[in-house]
Amino acid sequence: xxxxxxxxxxxxxxxxGSAGSLEVLxxxxxxxxxxxxxxxxxxxxxxxxxxxxxxxLLASRSCWPVQEAEEKQEMLKGHVYLAPADYHLLFExxxxxxxxxxxxxxxxxxxxxxxxxxxxxxxxxxxxxxxLSGANADGVAGLQRIEASGGLAWVQDPSSAAVAYMPAEAxxxxxxxxxxxxxxxxxxxxxxx
Amino acid sequence: MSxxxxxxxxxxxxxxxxxxxxxAQYGYDFTGYSRASLKxxxxxxxxxxxxxxxxxxxxxLRHDSAYLRRFVEEIxxxxxxxxxxxxxxxxxxxxxxPVLATYPLIRIWHAGCATGEEVYSxxxxxxxxxxxxxxxxxxxxxxxxxxxxxxKGIFPLAHMRQYSSNYLEAGGxxxxxxxxxxxxDHAKMEESLKxxxxxAAHNLVSDHxxxxxxxILCRNVLIYFDKLLQDRVFRLxxxxxxxxxxxxxxxxxxxxxxxxxxxxxxxGKEKIWRKIx
Numbered sequence: 001x002x003x004x005x006x007x008x009x010x011x012x013x014x015x016x017g018s019a020g021s022l023e024v025l026x027x028x029x030x031x032x033x034x035x036x037x038x039x040x041x042x043x044x045x046x047x048x049x050x051x052x053x054x055x056x057l058l059a060s061r062s063c064w065p066v067q068e069a070e071e072k073q074e075m076l077k078g079h080v081y082l083a084p085a086d087y088h089l090l091f092e093x094x095x096x097x098x099x100x101x102x103x104x105x106x107x108x109x110x111x112x113x114x115x116x117x118x119x120x121x122x123x124x125x126x127x128x129x130x131x132l133s134g135a136n137a138d139g140v141a142g143l144q145r146i147e148a149s150g151g152l153a154w155v156q157d158p159s160s161a162a163v164a165y166m167p168a169e170a171x172x173x174x175x176x177x178x179x180x181x182x183x184x185x186x187x188x189x190x191x192x193x
Numbered sequence: 194m195s196x197x198x199x200x201x202x203x204x205x206x207x208x209x210x211x212x213x214x215x216x217a218q219y220g221y222d223f224t225g226y227s228r229a230s231l232k233x234x235x236x237x238x239x240x241x242x243x244x245x246x247x248x249x250x251x252x253x254l255r256h257d258s259a260y261l262r263r264f265v266e267e268i269x270x271x272x273x274x275x276x277x278x279x280x281x282x283x284x285x286x287x288x289x290x291p292v293l294a295t296y297p298l299i300r301i302w303h304a305g306c307a308t309g310e311e312v313y314s315x316x317x318x319x320x321x322x323x324x325x326x327x328x329x330x331x332x333x334x335x336x337x338x339x340x341x342x343x344x345k346g347i348f349p350l351a352h353m354r355q356y357s358s359n360y361l362e363a364g365g366x367x368x369x370x371x372x373x374x375x376x377x378d379h380a381k382m383e384e385s386l387k388x389x390x391x392x393a394a395h396n397l398v399s400d401h402x403x404x405x406x407x408x409i410l411c412r413n414v415l416i417y418f419d420k421l422l423q424d425r426v427f428r429l430x431x432x433x434x435x436x437x438x439x440x441x442x443x444x445x446x447x448x449x450x451x452x453x454x455x456x457x458x459x460x461g462k463e464k465i466w467r468k469i470x
Contacts, residue, residue, distance in 0.1 A: 087445060
């Protein structure tokens with residue numbers, strides 16, 4: 001349905017995470033309510049395996065439909081899209097998703113930096129990007145780009161992260177506008193229009 | 194038109210100018226490529242090669258045909274591995290090749306083969322099924338340089354461990370190291386695997402059908418094309434495929450929304466379709 005298109009509403013929430021971030025997602029996804037006029041994109045470092053129960057696991061905690069992103073798929077509000085293993089997830093100007101199997105970035109494919117940078121490029125100020133727990137610095141450069149483009153760059157409070165390195169690196173680089181707890185992220189997803 | 198590669202990023206209108214130049218001057222038409230990925234590749238190359246402005250990148254491309262080769266090589270994605278998605282290769286081994294075994298001559302087209310790792314994977318399975326001697330594998334790519342790598346069949350030794358594990362997962366029964374000879378940090382693939390491979394430059398955007406095949410493999414190429422170009426390529430494949438032949442795509446690609454979809458039936462869970470009409 002046309003009024004469902006995110007490109008028209010220009011609202012995107014994108015969450016990136018690595019080691020220790022799945023637990024956070026399982027806690028915050030139940031916050032997704034009926035009201036959301038945004039699409040949620042999740043980029044997780046994951047094993048390169050096509051048979052993954054990750055989608056099912058995330059779907060079990062969300063009342064929004066959860067799926068692995070397909071190439072050229074139109075992003076809809078009220079849906080959750082997960083970057084597939086072994087592909088970078090990019091955004092096209094027409095509101096569709098794109099996949100790319102080019103070189104790993106920060107030893108990662110999907111790379112959080114790649115998706116954050118693409119989101120910044122296409123969605124500009126209409127993005128909220130959140131960087132969760134993790135053991136490498138993927139996502140930090142992407143958060144900087146989100147901030148520079150007028151979007152909101154948030155990081156999980158390192159003290160609440162199972163692996164503090166990733167959010168701590170973002171904070172060290174100054175690539176954030178807000179540090180938030182898991183509860184605050186839950187509340188945001190619940191109340192964001 | 195803004196002239197600076199501000200923070201290493203090309204503007205949308207600049208990218209279109211560049212694509213126009215490439216098509217007009219060299220006949221390389223990238224206008225059907227998906228923009229998000231293409232733009233990222235151009236930005237990456239601009240920063241690797243340290244172009245201070247868009248004007249300088251454009252000037253170099255217009256006046257230096259050697260640089261054009263590098264440009265085409267770098268903006269297209271040439272990442273590949275042996276037995277990528279092992280379950281796909283297992284399906285080829287178990288479901289597709291036994292059907293093709295009944296043909297006196299098996300013709301396979303591997304389109305967009307990059308440096309050829311998947312071509313060698315296919316050859317290894319065919320050899321194990323005693324079919325390689327009566328098979329011809331046409332391996333094509335837009336880039337002559339990557340085809341040269343494919344033709345040599347020399348790959349980094351460091352990757353062989355992963356490939357060996359993929360091979361076993363794909364149903365391989367031998368010792369994978371029997372298929373190559375290690376030289377320092379490289380692995381040279383067995384000559385016998387190459388005997389039935391034909392490498393040639395072919396541009397899916399502009400070139401036509403050149404033969405009829407029973408199997409066309411084109412993996413992780415269509416994700417870089419827009420819908421219109423994808424449809425063109427599907428028609429090209431359809432023209433190049435015998436009835437009851439097979440098409441194998443990448444893990445995230447589908448024939449389902451193409452203009453030829455009604456003539457094809459997906460085979461099981463893998464991204465393999467059979468031409469039924």
